[in-house]
Amino acid sequence: MTILEGPAGAPRKPVIRQPGLLSQMWTARADYLYVLPAIVVMLIVIAYPVYYTIDLSFFKTPPGLQLRDKVFVGTENYTAILSSDVFWKVTLNTVIWTVASTLIAFVLGYASALALHRDFAGRAVLRAILIIPWVISAVAASYIWKWMYHSDFGIIGAVMVQLGLVDRQPNFIDNVHTVLPSLIVVNIWREFPFAMIMIMAGLQTVPEQLLRAARVDGASAWQRFWHVTFPYLSGVSTVTILLLAVANFNSFIVPWITTGGGPSNASHIWITHIYELAFGRQRWGVAAAYSVLLFIIVMSLGYFYVRALSGNERKEDSP
Amino acid sequence: MRNYPLGRALARGAVVSALAVSMLNSSVHAQSVDLSKWSPEYVRSIAGTEEYDTAKECGAVTPLDYEGKLTFWYQGVFEGDPDLLRQYYKEFFEAFRATYPNIDLQEQALTYNDLLDKFRTALLGNAGPMVVRLQILGGVEFASKGYLQELSPEDVGWKTEDFWPGAMKSVMWEGKAYGIPTNNETMALIWNADIFERAGLDPETPPATWDDVVAYSKQIHDKLGVSGYGLVARKNAGNTPYRFMPQLWAYGGGVFDEADPSPTYGEVRLDSDASKAALQASYDMYVRDQSVPVSALTNQQADNQPLFLAGQLGMMISHPSDYNVMLDLQAKATGSDKEKAQTVIDNMRYGLIPTGPDGKRAVVFGGSNIHILNPEYVEGGVVDEAAAKAMVCFWTSPEWSLKMAYAGSNPGNLNGFKTKWMKERLESIKFLDVTTSMLPYGIPFPTLPETPEIMNIIIPDMLQNVLTGAMTVDEAAADAAQKVRDITDGGGL
Numbered sequence: 001m002t003i004l005e006g007p008a009g010a011p012r013k014p015v016i017r018q019p020g021l022l023s024q025m026w027t028a029r030a031d032y033l034y035v036l037p038a039i040v041v042m043l044i045v046i047a048y049p050v051y052y053t054i055d056l057s058f059f060k061t062p063p064g065l066q067l068r069d070k071v072f073v074g075t076e077n078y079t080a081i082l083s084s085d086v087f088w089k090v091t092l093n094t095v096i097w098t099v100a101s102t103l104i105a106f107v108l109g110y111a112s113a114l115a116l117h118r119d120f121a122g123r124a125v126l127r128a129i130l131i132i133p134w135v136i137s138a139v140a141a142s143y144i145w146k147w148m149y150h151s152d153f154g155i156i157g158a159v160m161v162q163l164g165l166v167d168r169q170p171n172f173i174d175n176v177h178t179v180l181p182s183l184i185v186v187n188i189w190r191e192f193p194f195a196m197i198m199i200m201a202g203l204q205t206v207p208e209q210l211l212r213a214a215r216v217d218g219a220s221a222w223q224r225f226w227h228v229t230f231p232y233l234s235g236v237s238t239v240t241i242l243l244l245a246v247a248n249f250n251s252f253i254v255p256w257i258t259t260g261g262g263p264s265n266a267s268h269i270w271i272t273h274i275y276e277l278a279f280g281r282q283r284w285g286v287a288a289a290y291s292v293l294l295f296i297i298v299m300s301l302g303y304f305y306v307r308a309l310s311g312n313e314r315k316e317d318s319p
Numbered sequence: 320m321r322n323y324p325l326g327r328a329l330a331r332g333a334v335v336s337a338l339a340v341s342m343l344n345s346s347v348h349a350q351s352v353d354l355s356k357w358s359p360e361y362v363r364s365i366a367g368t369e370e371y372d373t374a375k376e377c378g379a380v381t382p383l384d385y386e387g388k389l390t391f392w393y394q395g396v397f398e399g400d401p402d403l404l405r406q407y408y409k410e411f412f413e414a415f416r417a418t419y420p421n422i423d424l425q426e427q428a429l430t431y432n433d434l435l436d437k438f439r440t441a442l443l444g445n446a447g448p449m450v451v452r453l454q455i456l457g458g459v460e461f462a463s464k465g466y467l468q469e470l471s472p473e474d475v476g477w478k479t480e481d482f483w484p485g486a487m488k489s490v491m492w493e494g495k496a497y498g499i500p501t502n503n504e505t506m507a508l509i510w511n512a513d514i515f516e517r518a519g520l521d522p523e524t525p526p527a528t529w530d531d532v533v534a535y536s537k538q539i540h541d542k543l544g545v546s547g548y549g550l551v552a553r554k555n556a557g558n559t560p561y562r563f564m565p566q567l568w569a570y571g572g573g574v575f576d577e578a579d580p581s582p583t584y585g586e587v588r589l590d591s592d593a594s595k596a597a598l599q600a601s602y603d604m605y606v607r608d609q610s611v612p613v614s615a616l617t618n619q620q621a622d623n624q625p626l627f628l629a630g631q632l633g634m635m636i637s638h639p640s641d642y643n644v645m646l647d648l649q650a651k652a653t654g655s656d657k658e659k660a661q662t663v664i665d666n667m668r669y670g671l672i673p674t675g676p677d678g679k680r681a682v683v684f685g686g687s688n689i690h691i692l693n694p695e696y697v698e699g700g701v702v703d704e705a706a707a708k709a710m711v712c713f714w715t716s717p718e719w720s721l722k723m724a725y726a727g728s729n730p731g732n733l734n735g736f737k738t739k740w741m742k743e744r745l746e747s748i749k750f751l752d753v754t755t756s757m758l759p760y761g762i763p764f765p766t767l768p769e770t771p772e773i774m775n776i777i778i779p780d781m782l783q784n785v786l787t788g789a790m791t792v793d794e795a796a797a798d799a800a801q802k803v804r805d806i807t808d809g810g811g812l
Contacts, residue, residue, distance in 0.1 A: 062809045064768040066464045067443055151613035152546070152626070174616040176787045262554045263616040264780070264789040279436040280555055281772045 050295065057289035063282050070285065077289035086265060086273075093180055094249070094269040101187045101251070102244040108188065109195020110237070114225075116196070117203045134193035142257035145186045149173045149258075173259055176266035183267055186254050191247070195240050202236035203229070235308065242305040249298055270294050351481045352733040357759050359752040367742030371734065373719065374418045377712040380476045386421040387706035390698065392438065393452035394687055395428025399621035401643035403726045411723055415713050422706045431557045435771060442466055442696050449702045450710050452501055452689045454557065455489045456764045456771055461690070462490070462497035463768040468691045468702075471496040475712035481732050485684045485763045492766070499715045500731030502724035503686035505757035506561065506636050507750070508673065513666035514633040518542045525634075525670035529566055532634065532673055533603050539633040540610035548604055549623035549635030550611040552786055554779040558620040560764075562636045563601070563778060565682045568762055569675030570597040574773055574803060577765045578681060584765050587807075589781070590793075590800035596676075598785055598792050605786045616783055624648065628660050639754045640727030642667060669750035671757060684761030686728060689714055729755060769806050777802050 025032060057077055059070035081087050116127050133141065148156050149172040157169040172182040206229050214224045252271045255261060261268035261276060268276070270290065278287035352365065374383060396405050412426060427448070429437055435457055441447045447466070461467050470490075472479050477499070479487060486500035512522035518539040526532045536547025551558045568578045572594030575584040588594055604611045612618060612626065624641065626632040628648050635641075645667065649660035674680040689711050694702045713719055721735030726748055735741060745751055764770050781799035784790040790798060 060809070063460060063772060063806065064463045066466075146617070151617075152631075153614075169613070171613050174613050174787075176789055259617055260554050262779075262783055263552075264783040264787040266787070266789075276555070276776070279439060280776055282439065 053288045053291050053295070056285055057292050059285045059288075061282060061284040067284055073285070077286045078293075081286065081289055081293070086268075089265060090268045090270060090273045093267065096180060097184060097187070097251070097255075097269050098245055098248040100181075100184050101191065101248045102241060104184075105188045105191040105244055106195045106237070106241055108192040109197075109240075110199050112192065112196040113199035113203060114229075116200060130196060131193045133190050134197075138190065138253040139257055141190060142186070142254050145254075146173070146258045149182055151175075173267075174263055176264050179259055179263065179267045183255055183258060186258065187248065187251060190254065191244060195244065198236055198240040198243075199233060202233045205236075206232045238308040239305065242301055242308060246298055246301050246305070249294070249301070350484070350733060351478065352736055354484075354759070359756055362736060362741075362752075362755050363745060365737050365741075366745055367737070367739045369717075369734065369737040371717045371738060373414075373713065373716045376476055376716060377418070377709055380712045381419070381705045381709035383418060384421060385419065385705050385709065387703040388423040389425070389450065389703055389706040389710055390448040391424065391426045391450045391452075391710055392434070392448040393426065393428060393689075394431055394434050394454055397430040397621070399619070399624060399644065401640050401726050402647050403643050404640065404723075407722050407725050411714070411719055414719075415710065418713070419706075419709050422709060424706075424710075432555060435775075441698075445696050445700070446698045447692050447696045449697050450689065450691055450707045452687050452714065453498075455486070455500075455503075455684075455686045455688060456774055458490050458498050458688045458690060459492050459766045460768040460771055462492035466692060466696050467497040468693055469495050470498055470691050470711070472499050472715070475499065475708050475715065477712075477715060477732060481734055483684075483731070483733065483758075485761055486686060486688070486731060488766055489684075489686075489763050490688050490690075498688040498690040499711060501687045501689050501714050501720055502728040502731045503684065503758070503761070504638060504724070504728035505682045505684060505754055505761045506565075506638055507669045507671065507753045507757055508634060509627070509637055509641060510634040510668050510670070511627065511630065511632070511663060511666050512668050513662065514539055514543065514545065514630065518633070522666075523668070525668070526673050529569055529597070529600055529673050529675060533600050533608070535634065536604050536610040537608040540608065543633075545631045545633065546612045546626065547608075547610040547633045549620070549627065549632050550601060550604060550615040551618055551620055551623065552601070552605075552615050552779060552782040553617055553619055554783065555775050556619050556779070557775070559779045559782065560774040561683050561685060562620075563597075563782060564762075564764075564774075565636070565672050566600065567594055567597040568681035569673065569679050570594070570600070571675055571677060571679060572597050574778070575765055578762050582765065584767055584807075587800045587803045589803060590796040593675075595792050595796045598781065598796055601782060602785050602792055606788065616786060628652075628663050629656075630659060630663050636672065638727040639669070639748055639750050642669075642749045643726045669753040671753065672760070680760045681762050682757045682760050684758075684763045686731060688731075729758065767807070769803075772806060773803055777806075 019027070056070070058072060058074055060073045060076070061067055061070045065071075112130055116123055116130075148154050151157070151171045151174045152169060154169065154172065156172070157166075160166045160170060161168065171178060173179045210228050211224055214228050219227065250271050251269070252275065255267050255269055256272050256275065259267045261272045265273075271294070274287050274290045274294065277283045277290065353361075377383075396408055408428075412424070416422075416424060431454060434453065438447065438451060438453070438457075438461075442461070453461070458467070472481055479496075482500050483503050486503050487496065490496050490498035490500065508525050510525055515535075516522040518535075519542060520535060520538060526535045532548055539545060539547035551562050553559055567573060570593045572591055573579075573588045575588060576582045576586055577584065605615060612623070612632070614622065620635070620637055623632060623635050623637075624644055625648065627635055627641075628645050642664075645660070645664050649657060649664060652660045672680060672682050691704075691707045691711065692702060694700055714723065715732050717730065717732050717734035717738050718740065720730040720732040721738055721740050721744070724730050724735075725740075725744055730736060730741075764774060767773075777799050780802075781795045784795040784798065785792055789795075
């Protein structure tokens with residue numbers, strides 16, 4: 001540490017010069033050595049594919065040529081994507097899918113966690129039952145829902161007809177207007193237990209004495225929730241929402257297995273469309289350009305996620 | 320069970336058959352089997368007339384004591400196939416291992432809809448198998464990219480004339496052969512005679528034209544409340560083009576000129592009036608009459624089979640193996656369902672696929688081909704050529720190309736029709752006559768690298784755009800035609 005002289009006449013003030021980055025790294029060289037294998041693995045399995053995808057996004061890959069014979073087209077793939085009607089339709093689907101799935105799954109999970117936080121008979125059993133959608137295979141769940149939604153013989157429609165709610169079997173997944181909401185229901189069913197578990201964990205951190213003090217002060221149940229519980233859960237809520245949003249943005253299994261993005265692209269979201277472009281149509285360059293755009297969005301969400309985590313850590317560290 | 324009298328329909332179709340045969344082959348009489356005489360009677364007359372010793376024939380290509388290693392991917396049986404076929408697949412690999420005990424065979428079965436995606440991905444990483452058996456529309460795509468070795472029947476002890484000319488076209492790229500047909504199939508129209516009768520239709524007479532299919536489907540639905548025709552319009556599923564293309568061709572349409580005697584694939588015809596008429600027929604059934612399953616947009620043929628067995632579907636297009644599939648499904652049913660299923664099986668009828676308004680009858684000339692890969696695209700960078708040829712020879716032999724197509728298809732090697740197993744098959748597989756009678760009407764998919772995308776994505780998209788009301792018939796046809804033009808020009812999304 002070096003103490004520098006201040007300007008003439010001014011009171012002397014110690015100025016602390018931070019050591020340089022290299023100096024800091026040298027000091028903590030043992031730590032860097034410990035994480036070096038992980039960094040190398042990440043460079044191989046993450047950094048290189050990212051680089052390759054970005055590179056590929058500037059090439060055209062005609063069906064009659066091998067990938068290595070790709071043709072450089074500059075930003076043509078990006079232009080083609082952004083000027084395509086399908087892109088905007090799929091983007092709208094993706095936004096609806098992500099926002100609706102995330103928010104509704106979060107609200108349901110939050111409510112379930114609050115309900116299960118109270119002590120009542122059968123709580124453990126109910127908690128176990130509610131977690132089932134999250135733990136069972138997404139592929140199996142998608143097939144089951146596909147059959148439950150079946151437009152001719154699905155059990156959901158049959159029950160609705162039996163109950164007199166509708167005259168004929170409703171068309172859930174073979175209709176361009178109902179297919180996306182129907183799949184969002186499946187996704188929410190699968191994901192709300194995750195939000196529930198996260199919030200339940202968060203509820204363990206709410207100080208019991210604060211809630212008791214609020215009760216002594218005459219606070220109603222709503223006031224205790226709003227002024228004590230809710231603020232305490234803001235950190236975990238932010239993290240949960242961000243995790244759900246990222247997962248939904250990249251959610252592939254439910255829409256792909258159930259409808260394959262159809263009918264008429266009505267349930268295509270970015271990730272399924274990218275898959276179809278790449279593996280069904282061999283438009284590797286276009287799919288790579290799509291992936292780069294998706295990567296930028298997910299990385300932005302990741303930034304907020306890291307910030308939210310850092311914020312939580314700072315709160316926990318503060319006295 | 321009553322049999323459908325085929326003779327009359329076949330006599331009417333004789334002229335058309337001869338014409339179609341000549342379309343398939345410019346040197347008909349050079350074939351191992353005389354295709355100009357093709358009829359159920361001719362097939363019966365040659366069945367069981369020759370003996371083949373597979374081990375001896377293939378032993379001349381690869382010695383039976385050869386020691387080697389082979390990786391092999393193939394389009395295997397899936398949920399829509401009968402148990403009988405599973406048994407033959409099992410026996411095939413047992414027989415190969417017994418014949419070539421020193422070849423370490425590592426085989427992998429994939430479903431029709433998964434195989435292309437997985438194979439393409441593996442090739443990108445130079446991790447393909449040494450030998451692959453692909454659906455008929457896949458070969459040209461990979462040959463054009465240089466992934467496949469040149470391979471002709473002569474390389475494994477057979478003659479080119481032993482195979483269907485149309486099938487050989489599907490393995491040709493720039494005048495060279497890159498594979499050998501293992502099996503070739505054409506489908507037929509299947510209907511439930513009991514449903515026909517109850518709907519006021521002649522139970523023993525199938526619809527003659529596609530316009531009749533539309534009318535029959537409506538009549539069945541209006542009178543009985545069940546679906547008339549098993550429309551399939553799922554995307555990314557081979558079932559869709561196999562059912563829609565015969566309709567498109569019958570009306571005189573096409574993607575290109577693939578239904579013409581000498582196709583050049585130079586002109587896109589998806590937006591022609593004839594193609595639109597075919598699309599309109601599907602629209603009429605799904606939207607106007609609502610006489611087909613609503614779930615057609617997400618269904619595959621495997622989903623139609625239980626509907627048919629449950630007596631909820633009047634007509635569908637499928638393989639002869641569907642009869643065996645129905646028997647398998649019926650065996651699994653319990654209680655009164657078993658009895659109901661038996662009634663449906665007793666009333667199952669097979670007929671020729673309907674014609675278009677001008678009497679044109681067409682069906683997809685389907686099947687599979689077997690290929691050997693170039694070493695640089697194979698896991699480990701080496702192809703065991705002798706082991707690979709042993710497998711190719713074995714599968715394309717008269718014996719196994721017949722047995723592996725026993726219930727659902729036809730042998731790629733025409734000599735398979737002359738074996739004793741063909742004779743046995745004619746006696747045990749019901750309705751085989753009908754589907755073999757459809758072979759001369761078979762039209763191969765365009766032999767272009769873009770064909771898988773056209774058939775698996777663009778055609779189903781066109782159908783879905785119309786059936787969901789997202790586009791009119793004119794718009795959907797124009798949209799699909801433009802997409803085909805774009806991709807053949809090397810552009811488009």
